[in-house]
Amino acid sequence: xxxxxxxxxxxxxxxxxxxxxxxxxxxxxxxxxxxxxxxxxxxxxxxxxxxxxxxxxxxxxxxxxxxxxxxxxxxxxxxxxxxxxxxxxxxxxxxxxxxxxxxxxxxxxxxxxxxxxxxxxxxxxxxxxxxxxxxxxxxxxxxxxxxxxxxxxxxxxxxxxxxxxxxxxxxxxxxxxxxxxxxxxxxxxxxxxxxxxxxxxxxxxxxxxxxxxxxxxxxxxxxxxxxxxxxxxxxxxxxxxxxxxxxxxx
Amino acid sequence: xxxxxxxxxxxxxxxxxxxxxxxxxxxxxxxxxxxxxxxxxxxxxxxxxxxxxxxxxxxxxxxxxxxxxxxxxxxxxxxxxxxxxxxxxxxxxxxxxxxxxxxxxxxxxxxxxxxxxxxxxxxxxxxxxxxxxxxxxxxxxxxxxxxxxxxxxxxxxxxxxxxxxxxxxxxxxxxxxxxxxxxx
Amino acid sequence: xxxxxxxxxxxxxxxxxxxxxxxxxxxxxxxxxxxxxxxxxxxxxxxxxxxxxxxxxxxxxxxxxxxxxxxxxxxxxxxxxxxxxxxxxxxxxxxxxxxxxxxxxxxxxxxxxxxxxxxxxxxxxxxxxxxxxxxxxxxxxxxxxxxxxxxxxxxxxxxxxxxxxxxxxxxxxxxxxxxxxxxx
Numbered sequence: 001x002x003x004x005x006x007x008x009x010x011x012x013x014x015x016x017x018x019x020x021x022x023x024x025x026x027x028x029x030x031x032x033x034x035x036x037x038x039x040x041x042x043x044x045x046x047x048x049x050x051x052x053x054x055x056x057x058x059x060x061x062x063x064x065x066x067x068x069x070x071x072x073x074x075x076x077x078x079x080x081x082x083x084x085x086x087x088x089x090x091x092x093x094x095x096x097x098x099x100x101x102x103x104x105x106x107x108x109x110x111x112x113x114x115x116x117x118x119x120x121x122x123x124x125x126x127x128x129x130x131x132x133x134x135x136x137x138x139x140x141x142x143x144x145x146x147x148x149x150x151x152x153x154x155x156x157x158x159x160x161x162x163x164x165x166x167x168x169x170x171x172x173x174x175x176x177x178x179x180x181x182x183x184x185x186x187x188x189x190x191x192x193x194x195x196x197x198x199x200x201x202x203x204x205x206x207x208x209x210x211x212x213x214x215x216x217x218x219x220x221x222x223x224x225x226x227x228x229x230x231x232x233x234x235x236x237x238x239x240x241x242x243x244x245x246x247x248x249x250x
Numbered sequence: 251x252x253x254x255x256x257x258x259x260x261x262x263x264x265x266x267x268x269x270x271x272x273x274x275x276x277x278x279x280x281x282x283x284x285x286x287x288x289x290x291x292x293x294x295x296x297x298x299x300x301x302x303x304x305x306x307x308x309x310x311x312x313x314x315x316x317x318x319x320x321x322x323x324x325x326x327x328x329x330x331x332x333x334x335x336x337x338x339x340x341x342x343x344x345x346x347x348x349x350x351x352x353x354x355x356x357x358x359x360x361x362x363x364x365x366x367x368x369x370x371x372x373x374x375x376x377x378x379x380x381x382x383x384x385x386x387x388x389x390x391x392x393x394x395x396x397x398x399x400x401x402x403x404x405x406x407x408x409x410x411x412x413x414x415x416x417x418x419x420x421x422x423x424x425x426x427x428x429x430x431x432x433x434x
Numbered sequence: 435x436x437x438x439x440x441x442x443x444x445x446x447x448x449x450x451x452x453x454x455x456x457x458x459x460x461x462x463x464x465x466x467x468x469x470x471x472x473x474x475x476x477x478x479x480x481x482x483x484x485x486x487x488x489x490x491x492x493x494x495x496x497x498x499x500x501x502x503x504x505x506x507x508x509x510x511x512x513x514x515x516x517x518x519x520x521x522x523x524x525x526x527x528x529x530x531x532x533x534x535x536x537x538x539x540x541x542x543x544x545x546x547x548x549x550x551x552x553x554x555x556x557x558x559x560x561x562x563x564x565x566x567x568x569x570x571x572x573x574x575x576x577x578x579x580x581x582x583x584x585x586x587x588x589x590x591x592x593x594x595x596x597x598x599x600x601x602x603x604x605x606x607x608x609x610x611x612x613x614x615x616x617x618x
Contacts, residue, residue: 018545022543103542106597107527114586115517119586119587120585128266128269131449134321134324141401145404156413258485
């Protein structure tokens with residue numbers, strides 16, 4: 001069966017096998033090229049001889065190698081019965097093993113084929129300095145008149161402050177001023193946030209709160225006159241406002 | 251190796267490199283296959299006018315996409331845009347004080363108006379040049395466009411709210427309708 | 435825009451990207467300037483035999499350095515890509531028998547597929563989960579990605595050699611569908 005020299009080589013290679021099936025494939029390949037016709041009895045003998053050699057050299061083998069050995073021994077014993085008595089089950093198991101060896105063989109060849117392909121990053125290289133393409137913004141412009149006007153008033157106020165050195169005494173925006181501002185600005189019939197109609201005031205929080213209060217009073221007054229509608233969908237939420245359509249009843 | 255092969259190698263090398271490569275480095279890879287300087291010159295000629303150009307900078311040689319294609323290569327971003335604070339203020343000054351020079355806008359805003367800000371407004375078609383101020387340097391005068399009126403839903407520039415509409419409010423303009431906070 | 439200009443644009447677009455671009459994406463940038471497929475075909479011809487070649491795969495179109503230059507370019511990447519033997523075999527089984535469960539891979543290889551092996555393949559983006567097998571335990575099914583094709587320079591899975599070319603028809607899985615090589 002296996003010569004001593006062969007054994008030597010096999011034992012040295014033990015680390016290279018990933019499991020008994022891998023080892024069996026290697027042994028089968030030494031026997032024949034056509035794995036479908038592999039002699040199971042001979043394969044079992046080779047395996048057992050290899051195992052014996054490995055044990056003599058005290059190689060630590062995983063238990064599965066021994067399980068496979070036991071199974072092969074059993075398979076061999078049944079295949080060696082007189083032809084008439086060879087059971088179909090043993091034949092089927094032999095065929096199964098041949099198929100598994102052939103499948104593993106194909107997988108290994110496919111792996112070799114992939115290994116030898118020109119890999120990306122090994123034989124073929126992508127662009128090393130990919131460039132970020134610029135973004136072109138094409139969306140619609142979002143800005144409204146109130147923003148534009150507020151920007152202007154803020155600039156004007158800043159310029160005014162810079163020019164006039166004497167301090168102007170601050171006084172809150174009056175309800176009348178807020179009323180006149182809101183009555184003129186609020187033209188739409190869509191619900192809008194009341195805060196969009198704040199007259200421009202100094203940027204300090206107190207002045208803004210006073211302006212908000214005055215604008216709310218103005219809104220209530222205009223609503224009382226039936227010119228506009230006010231609505232607050234949830235407690236402490238934003239107050240919404242719109243102009244009442246002509247002819248609509250309050 | 252033929253000159254053609256040296257060219258192929260340098261082409262691949264420059265393409266795959268993460269950094270621009272110096273002539274010395276290229277020569278190192280090229281070895282005896284060719285003279286880097288000559289190969290680079292041939293390669294640059296080959297790519298001249300293509301979508302990709304071979305550029306030499308202080309850092310070395312590198313391929314880059316032809317600059318003139320940048321607009322066509324840009325990815326489109328369809329999200330709604332807002333004007334930057336600077337653009338909004340600049341537009342406001344132009345709207346209220348037109349026709350106005352860049353220097354005048356800067357005087358009101360107190361900061362320089364960058365090229366990008368005016369470009370933004372031009373791109374949206376909200377402002378346009380309106381001739382020149384006849385002073386030394388003949389600076390361009392800027393004004394709003396009909397599209398500006400359209401965009402903000404104004405029938406005319408007279409519809410822009412004025413400061414004095416607040417009676418004697420905090421920031422009421424002095425005097426008549428032509429408030430001029432810059433004092434110019 | 436002339437055909438030449440469309441070619442420049444696509445050339446620049448592909449050069450700018452390290453990843454393959456789909457024909458749809460290229461057409462999107464090209465717009466009405468040309469027909470992507472035709473432009474790509476011209477471009478491929480133009481680059482044939484150069485140091486950089488235009489490749490097409492299911493992942494899309496991409497410029498890659500010519501494989502024959504690999505030895506000269508070897509020093510370019512200080513950390514060359516590696517896949518362990520176990521990972522390559524596992525990948526081969528997945529490629530041929532996809533979608534396939536871990537247990538099915540193990541049946542072919544005769545050993546357990548370790549977490550590390552799958553991690554290696556996932557890290558390289560070569561495989562991805564493809565749903566579950568509707569059997570008890572609902573095991574994850576694995577398949578290859580478009581990156582797999584790009585990685586190994588394959589136009590499609592059909593470029594994988596037929597396994598009976600290996601001298602054995604038993605493992606003729608793809609197309610055959612659900613054959614179980616374990617013989618179970």
